[in-house]
Structures are given as structure tokens and as C-alpha cells.
Amino acid sequence: MKSSLKAIAAATVLFAAVGTLSGCASSSTSGSSAHGKTTIVVAIDAGLKKPAQDAFNAQVKLFEKANPTITVKSREYTWTGTTFSAELAGGTLPDVFTIPFTDGRSLIEQKQVADISSLVKALPYASKFNPAVVKNGEDASGNIQAVPIAAYGQALHYNRTLFTKAGLDPDKPPTTWAEVRSDAKAIADKTGEAGYATMTQSNTGGWILTSAAYALGGRAETKSGKKFTATVDTKPFKKALTDLKTMRWTDDSMGGNFLYDWNGINQDFAAGKIGMYISGGGNYGSLVSQNAIKPADYGETVVPLEGKDAGALGGGTLAVVSAKADDAAKKASVKWIDFYYMSTLITKSDAVRDAKTQAASQQPVGAPQVPVFDQKTYKETQDWIKSYVNVPVDQMKPYVSQEFDQAIIPEPASQTQALYGALDPVVQAVLTDKNANVDQLLSQANTSIQQILDK
Structure with a gap:
């Protein structure tokens, strides 16, 4: 769904990563070429703090020095499910921008992004991608038209300070959903803050509900031949939704904000107003660069997995090039993707250079991600940059120690964002109406989603 873009990579993704940045902003035409020089407009996360802006500007200078015929300008951009289609149709996106895994296949099939597969194929690491990750950016023939820059499995993020104030051990976060509930109530009772919170709008409510259901062995849809069948009216979804209703109305442990999106929940979590919430495993980068979280507050663990077929919902961020880009702009854009997103993941000198630059700008280095x-390559990269790691690794041990042991389950394959959007009002209803009927809400949502899938 949402990675932290470059803040994860990217992620943050992403997923990872763009308005006006000092020395970088531009309203000029994208992909312009003149007198042997090419200007490209690239995306940068909206709302970055000055240290993150400085780190980005430093990267631009290095790139332009290495590529004197290319000028890089930036435009503030953060992918949002409810506005992206309009931005795409309106032609307001940069030459290089990022999208979640869920959008990759459909945009490629509809030719709404440039075909850069021949340029990507020429990159020295093109054959080394994690197959489970790169498939999200491939066309039907297996050509890479969208470059994976970050991947994640969902994680449970928690506030260690609130855990301590509630009399809980921050080194022993919950390992079951029953413990999530009891810890959330303890935090709410002892601190007055929300013990647990969840996103509910801009397709994020459905994203997180699906994440919880997957952790209980559920799936949002099944496929037989070419037909997809909606399966949200099932026990795992009912349990996940019932748990939310119980925490909200019986335990009163979810605070008073029930209209969170990704940005909003990150902001309140970083401000110490939320004890626990689910989001991508690489979210720490965004919490630092965009929300100035206090490192001492942060804790991370895996999402509790219970039942047969349980797994952590996974996703990530793809870097793509505008379909409007000409050949010169495509080449320049792929060079930027290679430099800005990929080289730090595959080349020692670039990984060290990036880690040094990020650390000097007080940006997080060494946060875990899929x-x-x-x-093997991931471990090598971590070894290269270990002297620059500045994140609270010990506080992430509950996640890191189990990250590669858990099953990572891909997001729903068909009409993903529309499916999530259909579940947003279901989550909102349960949190705002004490008499909401879980079975009825999921039955209605299942019918609506099936109609979307049938189209």
C-alpha cells in the first residue's frame, strides 16, 4: 500500500520518495531537452524537515556533478490513493515518481507509465532482484517497467515510553492479539493516551484491516482461472473487526481520533499520543524525516500471527517514469533512479556514500526492511554501512529477530486500492457506531467488492 518512499529507501517508502525545496523546486515543464542538456523533474516526499531536505539537495548535487548534461529539479509529491488518479490524468506528476506495488501491474498494462524495460535490463544488477519483489513491476512478459526501490512486511510499531508509563516492559512487546488488547487497555488507563490506533481513510482503513485479517490467516480475495472472488465476509476479517470494536467500545483504549490516514497517524504516534499501530516495517525513516520522532520512544515488533496460513501483508514502492517522457528524459530518469534509489542497495561505495550523507544530515541509517x-546482498549492505548506523537497533530487535522467519503475503492482486477503499467505511462505522453490526457490514462490503472485481 504505502511505503515510506525514499524515507524508507523509501520506503517508504516508499515507499520512500515534492513542492518547494530550497534550491530544488521548479514549475518548469517536465522532461525538457535543449542544447544537448536534459532537465528532469523528480519526486521528493512532501513535508520533509530541513535535515531531510538538505540530504536530498546533497544527492542532487552529486548526481548533477556525475551527469553534467542532466539538470534535476524537484516537485513535492506523496502518493495518496484518493488523489493519484486525478494527478495522473491531469499530467501534474513529475518525470520520476513513486507508486505502491498495488498500482504497478495496472499502470503498466494501461501504458500509463513509460516503458523503460530496455534501459533497466542494461543495469548490472537487473538479474539480481528478489523475484517476489520485482514481479510487482513487471509486465506480462516479465520485462521490468517499474523498478522496486523498497519492500516491506507490516509491523507493529509501539511507543516504549508509554509502555513504561503503563507498567509494561518495552523490551517485551505483545506477541498475541490478546496481549495487544490488554497492553492497549493498560496504556489507555494509565496514561490517558490511545493504547492502540488504526488508519481509517484514503484507502488505509481497508489496508490495515486486511493486514490484521491476513495475520489471522485470512485473504481478501481468491482467484480461479481469470475470476476473482471477494472473501472479506470470512472469520479472520470478522475477528479483526470485532477486536477493533471491543477495544473501542468495551475497553475504551483507542483514543478519540477515528479518521486517521497514513500521515496523520504517523504524526500522532511521533507526538506520543498513540501506544501501538500497524504500518510498514520500514516506517521509522518517515517518522524521523517527516515527524521528528524521539528515537528513545520508538519500538518495533512483528505483527502477531495466529492460525493456519497467517502471514504479514507485504508491499512496497516502485519508481516509475512518466509516460510523457521523451527518450532523453527516459534515459536521464533511469539514471536518476539508479543513482538515487538503487545504487545504495547494491554498490559498496554508493552505500557508504549515502549512509555518510544521511548520517551527516541526521537522517536514519540502518532501519530494517525487506x-x-x-x-546475502542485504547483509553485505548492512555490513558496509554499520559504522554509520544511527537508528535504535536494539529497540527494533523484536522485529529484526523475526523479520525473515514470518511469511510475507502479497497484497490482493486485483483492484487492490478499490478493495481497500470499500473497507474504509466499514472500519469507520465500527469505531463510530456502538451498535454497528460486524456481520452485516462485511456482507455488504463483500457484495460491493465483488461488483468491483467483476468489472
Whole structure:
């Protein structure tokens, strides 16, 4: 769904990563070429703090020095499910922008992004991608038209300070959903803050509900031949939704904000107003660069997995090039993707250079994430940059120690964002109406989603 873009990579993704940045902003035409020089407009996360802006500007200068015929300008951009289609149709996106895994196949099939497969194929690491990750950016023939820059499995993020104030051990986060509930109530009772919170709008409510259901062995849809069947009216979804209703109305442990999106929940979590919430495993980068979280507050663990077929919902961020880009702009854009997103994941000198630059700008280095390449390459990269790691690794041990042991389950394959959007009002209803009927809500949602899938 949503990675932290470059803040994860990217992620943050992403997923990872763009308005006006000092020395970088531009309203000029994208992909312009003149007198042997090419200007490209690239995406940068909206709302970055000055240290993150400085780190980005430093990267631009390095790139332009290495590529004197290319000028890089930036435009503020953060992918949002409810506005992206309009931005795409309106032609307001940069030459290089990022999308979640869920949008890759459909945009490629509809030719709404440039075909850069021949340029990507020429990259020295093109054959080294993690197959489970790169498939999200491939066309039907297996050509890479969208480059994976970050991947994630969902994680449970928690506030260690609130855990301590509630009399809980921050080194022993919950390992079951029953413990999530009891810890959330303890935090709410002892601190007055929300013990647990969840996203509910801009397709994020459905994203997180699906994440919880997957952790209980559920799936949002099944496929037989070419037909997809909606399966949200099932026990795992009912349990996940009932748990939310119980925490909200019986335990009163979810605070008073029931209209969170990704940005909003990150902001309140970083401000110490939320004890626990689910989001991508690489979210720490965004919490630092965009929300100035206090490192001492942060804790991370895996999402509790219970039952047969349980797994952590996974996703990530793809870097793509505008379909409007000409050949010169495509080449320049792929060079930027290679430099800005990929080289730090595959080349020692670039990984060290990036880690040094990020650390000097007080940006997080060494936050865990699902590897874009294989585990061996990921470990090598971590070894290269270990002297620059500045994230609270010990506070992430509950996640890191189990990250590669859990099953990562891909997001729903068909009409993903529309499916999530259909579940947003279901989550909102349960949190705002004490008499909401879980079975009825999921039955209605299942019918609506099936109609979407049938189209």
C-alpha cells in the first residue's frame, strides 16, 4: 500500500520518495531537452524537515556533478490513493515518481507509465532482484517497467515510553492479539493516551484491516482461472473487526481520533499520543524525516500471527517514469533512479556514500526492511554501512529477530486500492457506531467488492 518512499529507501517508502525545496523546486515543464542538456523533474516526499531536505539537495548535487548534461529539479509529491488518479490524468506528476506495488501491474498494462524495460535490463544488477519483489513491476512478459526501490512486511510499531508509563516492559512487546488488547487497555488507563490506533481513510482503513485479517490467516480475495472472488465476509476479517470494536467500545483504549490516514497517524504516534499501530516495517525513516520522532520512544515488533496460513501483508514502492517522457528524459530518469534509489542497495561505495550523507544530515541509517535483492546482498549492505548506523537497533530487535522467519503475503492482486477503499467505511462505522453490526457490514462490503472485481 504505502511505503515510506525514499524515507524508507523509501520506503517508504516508499515507499520512500515534492513542492518547494530550497534550491530544488521548479514549475518548469517536465522532461525538457535543449542544447544537448536534459532537465528532469523528480519526486521528493512532501513535508520533509530541513535535515531531510538538505540530504536530498546533497544527492542532487552529486548526481548533477556525475551527469553534467542532466539538470534535476524537484516537485513535492506523496502518493495518496484518493488523489493519484486525478494527478495522473491531469499530467501534474513529475518525470520520476513513486507508486505502491498495488498500482504497478495496472499502470503498466494501461501504458500509463513509460516503458523503460530496455534501459533497466542494461543495469548490472537487473538479474539480481528478489523475484517476489520485482514481479510487482513487471509486465506480462516479465520485462521490468517499474523498478522496486523498497519492500516491506507490516509491523507493529509501539511507543516504549508509554509502555513504561503503563507498567509494561518495552523490551517485551505483545506477541498475541490478546496481549495487544490488554497492553492497549493498560496504556489507555494509565496514561490517558490511545493504547492502540488504526488508519481509517484514503484507502488505509481497508489496508490495515486486511493486514490484521491476513495475520489471522485470512485473504481478501481468491482467484480461479481469470475470476476473482471477494472473501472479506470470512472469520479472520470478522475477528479483526470485532477486536477493533471491543477495544473501542468495551475497553475504551483507542483514543478519540477515528479518521486517521497514513500521515496523520504517523504524526500522532511521533507526538506520543498513540501506544501501538500497524504500518510498514520500514516506517521509522518517515517518522524521523517527516515527524521528528524521539528515537528513545520508538519500538518495533512483528505483527502477531495466529492460525493456519497467517502471514504479514507485504508491499512496497516502485519508481516509475512518466509516460510523457521523451527518450532523453527516459534515459536521464533511469539514471536518476539508479543513482538515487538503487545504487545504495547494491554498490559498496554508493552505500557508504549515502549512509555518510544521511548520517551527516541526521537522517536514519540502518532501519530494517525487506530486501529488494537477496538476503546475502542485504547483509553485505548492512555490513558496509554499520559504522554509520544511527537508528535504535536494539529497540527494533523484536522485529529484526523475526523479520525473515514470518511469511510475507502479497497484497490482493486485483483492484487492490478499490478493495481497500470499500473497507474504509466499514472500519469507520465500527469505531463510530456502538451498535454497528460486524456481520452485516462485511456482507455488504463483500457484495460491493465483488461488483468491483467483476468489472
